[in-house]
Amino acid sequence: MKYVWQFGLGLVLIVTQTTILPYFGIFDSIYDLLCPLVVYLGLFQPVRNAVPVILFYSFLMDNLSGAPPGFYLTSYIWLLIYAVALSRFMDLKNKLIQPFIVALGVVIENCLNLSVIMILTPSWWFSSTIVWQIAWQVVWVIAVTPFLFTFLNRIHAYKPSG
């Protein structure tokens, strides 16, 4: 049942990100919506449960995006490693710190992306616009993560009757 929720939620987030949000200019600087989900799975779920879901997400994202094939696969795996490593030595019950953990995950994903672009486009270099875009993503993720994590906690705490 949890897998169905996780796969379903992933599909909803991907459709939201690729089809619905582009109609609204305010979401122009929105982060990768699956990133918090990957971090959540790494922080609060056993690795063996998180891996199939993350493979599914990364497969869809690699297919949909113009990024080099395998980019999302490897970046989500790094995010999972990051989240699992944090879960080993941090007090995750502190809800104030959770948005910042996800925000750092978003920054890591962006850094991986920009590093690949830097190699593919030697003439390209950082500009203030890019820094602002990432800063906005961080603001968004800090604002949205508490709601998303509350929702995910409820899903995982839900037990069907009977």
Added chain:
Amino acid sequence: MFSRKGVILICVIVLVALNIMVIAFIGQNYHPTGGPGPVGIYLIAPFQKIATNIISFAKDVWRHYFFIAAAAKENDLLKKELHEALKKNQQYIEMELVNKRLRALLNFKKEVNRNVVTAEVIGKDPSRWYKTVIIDKGTKDKIVKGSAVVAPLGVAGQVIETLPHYSKVQLMTDRNSSVDAVVQKQGARGIVKGDGGNQCSFEYVLRKHHIKVGDVIVTTGLDGVFPKGQRVGHVFGIVEHGAGNFKELIITPYVDFENINELMVLLNPIPRNIFNSFRDNP
């Protein structure tokens, strides 16, 4: 010499660096041929199509029921403009006839008539660093990989992956996109490359050309993808590098890539013999 944590940290850094290099290498050398193709699009595209239809419906309702008053005023204005346009159209028809007669006199080769398929954009790239879109037409509509994609205002991009009912289009603003183009007035040739944002750069333009801001860039037709004379954009800025033979132009595309909902795919690619004739007589 190093603590255990230090060794782990160094290993992680090396692995991440290796990972980035491998992905970049794949990105440079990846050319999808055959195989199952982007199967994930099969899974997502139907939902994207439903979401697009719902949004279009909501927009239509908004437009039709809440803007009737504004529409009435606009209608009056458009009627006036239509009369003007009809007059101009008549003049253009006359000019076209004259043009045809003159072309016949000069024994000009006929331009190829290219079939067009109109497609709806149902999804955009999930990553903000790349510019691709998913359209709701595919190989069943005779779209092939490499087909040119245009919008009413100018060049939009190129089909990079196809499925029976869907295709992935790389927009002109994507970093990996390049279009052979020319400055219409001066005839200065170069390559239009996307910058990953809303603008493009026009590279390899010889310094000797006196190009001004506002000059129009059009396709040459020499890349074998886009027909000759398609509008690309206008010059927004000029970057003169210290030394070297070339200068770089910043281009603002005519197509508003943030708000594209419909695109036109040119079906029959430019035949090789036509391509050669364009090259011989640009």
